[in-house]
Each structure stands twice: as structure tokens, then as C-alpha cells.
Amino acid sequence: ASAKAVQAQQAAEQAAAALTAEVLEREVGRRRNFAIISHPDAGKTTMTEKLLLYGGAIHEAGEVKARRSSRSATSDWMELEKQRGISITSTALTFDYNGCQLNLLDTPGHQDFSEDTYRTLAAADNAVLLVDGAKGIEPQTRKLFAVARLRGLPVFTFVNKMDRPALNGFEIVEQLEKEFGLQSFPVNWPIGSGDRFVGVYHRPSKKVVLYEKRGQAGRSKGATKAEYDLDDPDLKDLIETDLWEQLQEDVELLEVLGDELDLEGVMAGKVTPVFFGSAMNNFGVELFLQTFIQLASKPAGPAQTRSGVAVSPSSPNFTGLVFKLQANMDPKHRDKVAFVRVVSGKFEKGMKVRVARTGRTVTLAAPQRMFANERQTVQEGFAGDVIGLTNPGAFAIGDTLVTGPTLAFPPIPTFSPELFAYLRCPPNQKKPFLKGVEGLLGEGAVQVLYNTDDYITDPVLAAVGQLQFEVVQYRMKDEYGVDTTLEPLSYTVARWVKGGWAVLEGVGRLFNTTVMKDVYGRPVLLFRNDFALQQVLGEHADKLGELSPYALP
Ligand code: GDP
Numbered sequence: 001a002s003a004k005a006v007q008a009q010q011a012a013e014q015a016a017a018a019l020t021a022e023v024l025e026r027e028v029g030r031r032r033n034f035a036i037i038s039h040p041d042a043g044k045t046t047m048t049e050k051l052l053l054y055g056g057a058i059h060e061a062g063e064v065k066a067r068r069s070s071r072s073a074t075s076d077w078m079e080l081e082k083q084r085g086i087s088i089t090s091t092a093l094t095f096d097y098n099g100c101q102l103n104l105l106d107t108p109g110h111q112d113f114s115e116d117t118y119r120t121l122a123a124a125d126n127a128v129l130l131v132d133g134a135k136g137i138e139p140q141t142r143k144l145f146a147v148a149r150l151r152g153l154p155v156f157t158f159v160n161k162m163d164r165p166a167l168n169g170f171e172i173v174e175q176l177e178k179e180f181g182l183q184s185f186p187v188n189w190p191i192g193s194g195d196r197f198v199g200v201y202h203r204p205s206k207k208v209v210l211y212e213k214r215g216q217a218g219r220s221k222g223a224t225k226a227e228y229d230l231d232d233p234d235l236k237d238l239i240e241t242d243l244w245e246q247l248q249e250d251v252e253l254l255e256v257l258g259d260e261l262d263l264e265g266v267m268a269g270k271v272t273p274v275f276f277g278s279a280m281n282n283f284g285v286e287l288f289l290q291t292f293i294q295l296a297s298k299p300a301g302p303a304q305t306r307s308g309v310a311v312s313p314s315s316p317n318f319t320g321l322v323f324k325l326q327a328n329m330d331p332k333h334r335d336k337v338a339f340v341r342v343v344s345g346k347f348e349k350g351m352k353v354r355v356a357r358t359g360r361t362v363t364l365a366a367p368q369r370m371f372a373n374e375r376q377t378v379q380e381g382f383a384g385d386v387i388g389l390t391n392p393g394a395f396a397i398g399d400t401l402v403t404g405p406t407l408a409f410p411p412i413p414t415f416s417p418e419l420f421a422y423l424r425c426p427p428n429q430k431k432p433f434l435k436g437v438e439g440l441l442g443e444g445a446v447q448v449l450y451n452t453d454d455y456i457t458d459p460v461l462a463a464v465g466q467l468q469f470e471v472v473q474y475r476m477k478d479e480y481g482v483d484t485t486l487e488p489l490s491y492t493v494a495r496w497v498k499g500g501w502a503v504l505e506g507v508g509r510l511f512n513t514t515v516m517k518d519v520y521g522r523p524v525l526l527f528r529n530d531f532a533l534q535q536v537l538g539e540h541a542d543k544l545g546e547l548s549p550y551a552l553p
Pocket of ligand 1: 038039040041042043044045046047160161162163164277278279280281
């Protein structure tokens with residue numbers, strides 16, 4: 001009888017394992033995780049709103065902004081946000097569409113963006129490049145695109161504001177090729193622009209979809225669509241002759257760009273599907289969403305661990321990557337939220353995980369996520385999901401969380417700082433000052449460098465955005481009670497010397513170069529501008545060896 005019991009037990013376990021595998025496959029398969037990269041004002045907030053609208057997560061456009069401001073009004077930490085009229089917090093929004101679960105990682109779009117913006121991209125599987133049709137590719141898009149490229153993310157391009165006078169579609173296609181080396185595959189193509197924007201030609205279905213102007217379409221998603229074949233005689237009556245002729249011509253020209261989508265090219269980040277529309281007028285967003293869920297990469301996460309082991313998103317053991325720490329999101333608790341991207345397995349509320357770095361076991365008791373900008377408690381999660389955890393002190397950026405064998409994902413790269421300043425404090429506040437610097441450094445709020453002369457002990461803050469300085473000063477005062485002053489330095493370029501001090505000594509004196517050290521004591525070269533760097537390279541490239549714009553892990 002006991003042999004039978006063992007057999008039954010084994011059968012039950014096998015059945016459970018099979019079921020788990022099936023659930024994992026299914027859940028991972030329906031997830032799409034992405035970040036929008038754009039220049040401020042291109043329409044990211046509007047686009048987000050419309051995506052949530054289609055996902056049924058909100059019911060009226062305008063809610064995202066309304067909630068955002070009501071939330072920041074109640075939070076003193078958000079005071080800074082409010083003063084500046086920007087969003088410092090960057091999290092993930094979750095919504096469903098046609099059976100898929102979409103996780104939109106929200107990257108702050110203000111020009112004072114910070115390293116968090118980059119880190120968020122490190123947790124994304126796809127990038128949506130949002131371009132203002134009138135302006136084309138803008139500076140901040142370039143910076144963010146470089147990170148997406150570094151990670152080889154598939155890129156989907158949405159050209160927005162077609163209801164305003166816009167560049168010719170072919171000009172945009174050319175910019176993508178020239179600036180980013182991206183080959184375009186237009187999925188739809190605009191017919192006119194500005195006041196004469198009448199709709200798009202949808203290439204896969206070979207249909208012309210006419211756009212209904214705002215007054216008729218209203219704010220809800222229920223805008224009716226009129227579809228026509230390209231050679232439908234009615235179409236000729238509906239749109240002006242020159243637009244009609246232009247369309248016929250464009251369609252022929254588009255054939256040159258190929259009529260087969262190279263999916264492998266998309267996955268490799270070499271070919272970008274391109275869409276045109278107007279987020280504000282709710283036109284083209286759903287066409288985008290429909291194609292996006294078909295083509296976007298499923299959760300991939302870090303492909304390998306540091307030791308080169310591949311981790312499958314649907315493997316049964318839970319693993320997660322801490323990619324961002326956010327302090328004091330909730331003013332009632334001085335808490336810190338660690339944002340974790342699930343890389344594999346199933347996340348469950350209350351589960352115990354090990355932090356690979358420290359070996360500590362932590363219970364994940366109050367996991368949260370943002371559903372259409374509202375905090376919710378998470379019961380379970382799968383690869384591609386982003387979960388907020390409030391376990392102060394347990395986590396650092398780049399930590400790997402595991403349930404099975406210990407493994408660690410590659411560190412999240414730090415990003416090349418472009419702004420530098422001494423941070424100083426009154427002599428009698430040295431102690432809390434040092435504690436504060438250490439705390440903020442540990443959270444990754446800012447990078448810190450030190451003078452090579454040991455008697456100059458004030459830290460040099462190194463940041464990618466001005467906002468990071470303001471956050472540091474604000475929190476120094478608010479959390480550590482220290483009044484700091486900032487003394488800006490006029491460097492804009494930093495390079496880490498891979499060969500270390502030995503190499504640097506071999507080179508001798510470098511003109512127009514300041515040498516500092518990072519928190520690990522490694523040499524960093526600072527230059528006023530790229531010209532100064534190029535001069536030094538011109539003279540000493542061979543002896544200096546490899547220089548890195550990033551701190552080495
Ligand atoms: P963000 O800074 O990228 O988040 O941009 P917003 O979504 O806040 O949009 C910036 C401005 O552009 C706002 O005034 C929007 O109403 C406007 N906008 C967004 N999408 C469109 C569009 O499709 N057409 C037009 N004409 N304006 C738009």
C-alpha cells in the first residue's frame with residue numbers, strides 16, 4: 001500500500017510540474033514589456049494615456065495626468081516634482097490588450113532626466129521610439145536610443161502629431177537610417193499631414209483607413225473607422241486629387257523598401273516597423289497596438305548570468321533583477337521601493353528569496369505594481385513583470401534574487417556622466433553628510449568621484465542630468481538634515497582608464513585633463529569637452545589603451 005502511495009505521490013508531483021510548465025509558458029507568452037523613448041513634448045504622456053484607454057485600464061483620456069497631479073499634491077517628496085512640473089518617479093504600468101499583458105516601463109521624459117531613465121531601459125524588452133512628425137529625431141531620443149542599441153532591443157517607431165504640418169514620411173525614414181542605422185518597414189503610411197491629414201494606408205491589409213477629425217471621434221476609443229481598397233473609386237471622391245495621386249505614387253515607392261517584414265531584423269534591432277498617427281486624436285494608436293503585440297519580443301530579460309548560464313523565462317525557478325530604487329514614494333512611510341523585473345519562474349506574494357550578493361533570505365511581503373498608475377498588491381507575477389518591493393536596506397541596484405541555485409545577472413551598466421560638481425557641507429555637519437553621501441550613493445541616486453589629493457575630501461557628484469543634483473541636495477536636507485552647497489565644475493566628458501593607474505603613470509602628463517578616482521579608487525579622466533578628449537587621444541591613444549565612458553562593473 002505504501003508503494004502505491006509513493007507512486008500516487010510521484011504521479012501527482014509530475015502532473016503538478018507539467019501544469020506549472022504549461023502555466024509558465026502561457027503566461028510568459030502573453031507578456032510584452034516595453035519602454036517609450038522620446039524627446040520631451042513628442043507626446044509620450046498622451047500616447048500612454050491612449051494605450052491605457054485601449055487596454056480598458058482607464059475610461060477617459062486625461063486620467064493619467066489628473067491622477068499624477070493629485071498624487072504629487074499629497075506627497076512632500078513630490079514637492080520637488082511639483083515645483084518643477086515633472087515626473088521623477090519612473091515605474092511600470094500594466095494593462096491588457098487582446099489577451100496580452102503589456103508592461104509599459106515609464107521613462108521620465110523631462111530634459112533633466114537621470115540615470116534611472118537609463119536603468120529602466122535595462123529592464124525593457126522592446127523600445128517604442130516616439131517621434132514628433134514635425135521635428136523628426138531629437139537629441140534626447142538619440143541618448144536613449146544608444147542605450148536601447150547597447151541592449152539590442154527591437155525598436156518600434158511611432159511618428160506622432162501627423163495632424164500638424166509634418167516632415168515627409170520618406171524624410172523620417174531617411175533620418176532613421178542615417179542617424180540610427182535603422183532600416184524602416186512602414187506598416188502604415190500617412191496620407192497628407194496637418195489640416196490635410198486624412199488617414200493612413202495600412203500596408204499589410206492593403207487598406208486605406210480614413211481618419212475622423214476630433215470633433216466626430218471624441219475622446220473615447222469608439223471612433224468608427226472607414227476602410228477602403230486602394231483602387232476603390234469611392235476613395236477618389238473622398239480625398240483630394242493631389243493627395244490621392246501622391247498616395248498611389250508613395251505606395252509604389254514603398255515597394256522599394258520591401259514588402260516582406262524581416263522579423264529577424266526586427267528582433268535584432270536592425271529593422272524598425274514604422275507607424276504614423278496622432279495620439280491626441282486617437283488615430284493610428286490601435287493600428288500600432290495590434291501590430292505591436294504580434295511582433296514585439298516576448299520577455300527575454302538578461303539572456304545570461306555572469307558565468308554565462310542561459311536562464312529561460314519559463315524555467316520553474318524564480319529569478320529577478322533589481323533595476324531601480326526609489327525613495328519615499330509614499331509620504332506616510334519613509335520607505336524605499338526596489339523595482340524588480342521578474343526574469344524567470346513565478347513570483348508569489350510572501351515568497352522567500354535569496355539575494356545573490358549577500359546570501360540573505362528575504363520575504364517578499366508587500367509586493368506592489370502600478371495598474372494604470374494606481375498601486376496594487378501583486379499576488380503573482382511572471383517574466384517581464386515589474387514589481388515594487390518595500391524591503392529597505394535589503395536590496396541594491398543590480399541585485400539578483402533567486403529561489404533555486406545561486407546565480408547573478410550581469411551588473412546594470414552605469415552611464416557616462418556629463419555634469420560634475422563638488423558637494424560641500426558646513427564643517428559641523430560632516431558626520432551626517434558622509435552618511436548621506438554613502439546612502440544616496442548606495443541607492444544609485446548619483447555617481448561620486450574624489451580628488452586624487454587626499455586632503456580634498458569633498459565628493460564630486462557626477463550625473464547625467466541636472467535633476468540628480470537637485471534630488472541629492474533635497475534629500476540631504478530632508479532626510480539627513482544637511483545644508484549642502486553645490487560648486488559646479490566645467491567638465492562634460494569622463495573616461496575610465498581600463499588599464500588603471502599603471503597605464504596612466506606610463507603616459508605621463510596629460511594636457512587639459514583632470515584625473516580623479518571613483519569610489520573604487522580607479523582612475524577617471526575628466527575633460528572640458530569632446531575636443532579636449534580627442535586631442536589627448538590624438539597624442540596618447542596607443543599608450544592610454546582602452547578608455548571607457550562608463551564605470552566598469
Ligand atoms: P510628453 O512630454 O512627451 O509626455 O508629451 P505630452 O503627451 O505631454 O504632449 C505634449 C504636447 O503635445 C501636449 O500639448 C499634447 O496635447 C500635444 N500632443 C500630443 N499628441 C499630439 C498629437 O497627436 N497632435 C497634436 N497636434 N498635439 C499632440
